Amino acid sequence: MTSELQKEIIQLKEEKNAIILAHNYQPKEIQEMADFLGDSLELCIKAKEVDDKEIIVFCGVDFMAETAYILNPDKKVLIPDLEAECPMAHMLTGKQVKEAKEKYPDAAVCLYVNSLGEAKAEADILCTSGNAKKVVESIEEDTILFGPDNNLGEFVQPFTNKKIIPIPGDGHCYVHKLFHKEDIEDARKKYPNADIIIHPESNKDVQELADYVLSTGGMLSHIKDSPNDEFVIGTEVDLITRLKSEFPDKTYYPLLEGAICKTMKLHTLEKLRDCLKNEKPAITVPEEIAEKSINAVERMLEVSK
Numbered sequence: 001m002t003s004e005l006q007k008e009i010i011q012l013k014e015e016k017n018a019i020i021l022a023h024n025y026q027p028k029e030i031q032e033m034a035d036f037l038g039d040s041l042e043l044c045i046k047a048k049e050v051d052d053k054e055i056i057v058f059c060g061v062d063f064m065a066e067t068a069y070i071l072n073p074d075k076k077v078l079i080p081d082l083e084a085e086c087p088m089a090h091m092l093t094g095k096q097v098k099e100a101k102e103k104y105p106d107a108a109v110c111l112y113v114n115s116l117g118e119a120k121a122e123a124d125i126l127c128t129s130g131n132a133k134k135v136v137e138s139i140e141e142d143t144i145l146f147g148p149d150n151n152l153g154e155f156v157q158p159f160t161n162k163k164i165i166p167i168p169g170d171g172h173c174y175v176h177k178l179f180h181k182e183d184i185e186d187a188r189k190k191y192p193n194a195d196i197i198i199h200p201e202s203n204k205d206v207q208e209l210a211d212y213v214l215s216t217g218g219m220l221s222h223i224k225d226s227p228n229d230e231f232v233i234g235t236e237v238d239l240i241t242r243l244k245s246e247f248p249d250k251t252y253y254p255l256l257e258g259a260i261c262k263t264m265k266l267h268t269l270e271k272l273r274d275c276l277k278n279e280k281p282a283i284t285v286p287e288e289i290a291e292k293s294i295n296a297v298e299r300m301l302e303v304s305k
């Protein structure tokens, strides 16, 4: 049943000609209000297609909303809670990327979309966990400065002859670092018939024991097409919320109940209503940074077609 608060959000959304985009890690009540749910790549693609709306409300973390703004500098991009930051993105500054470029002048710079605007402005191309292999393959240079996520860099390395140099060298996601190989071993014993799927932000030894290493969107596609009906999910727990709603006949086990991205959970229905009502907080990116980053974003989208 739709609550008063949900009705208010739907009404405000129509009045303000807004669209709600939400990441797969959002809590159930936000997922239910989203016009579009997806992984980082799907959300970038959707943000680029939003022509007929004046406002984009982004229920995700800062770097996702910033990318939506870079693609739509003429629109208002709102985020229900401005504190929703991705700690990994804050592990690599623009200055660090510039310094790495000075040290390796012949290298290309490929940054995970989970990075700050000032770092994106120094990149040649971006990637997400859903297209990292394809993006790296598209790069001509033999050496690639890759960051901030070390684990994603290690995941891609075996698929290419190019030399991947991690920047800053210790970038990581604290949520996916929670998984250990013992968790996979335990899950294998407990659920012998289940596919064990892990996100590439997890450590290499954990990836090696899993059946599949996939982005959150990749997990959804795999499960949709799989003849199997049991899955161990090695990523943030609310992906299971989406899986249960889309494929309710299958069974899902979280690799770890405590794999929770705290900042993703800062958005609430109240904050979503208030942000639509007040048209703030808004996410912006300084013009100079947005102009310098757009090529890297567009190049990634081109490669992903």
Ligand code: 13P
Residues within 6 Å of the ligand: 024, 038, 039, 040, 041, 114, 128, 129, 130, 173, 201, 214, 215, 216, 217
């Ligand atoms: P996906 O692009 O796979 O959804 O990952 C985003 C993210 O932040 C994972 O932690």
Ligand code: SF4
Residues within 6 Å of the ligand: 061, 085, 086, 087, 088, 089, 114, 173, 174, 175, 176, 201, 236, 261, 262, 264
């Ligand atoms: Fe960032 Fe990790 Fe949260 Fe993804 S799960 S938004 S990488 S902190």
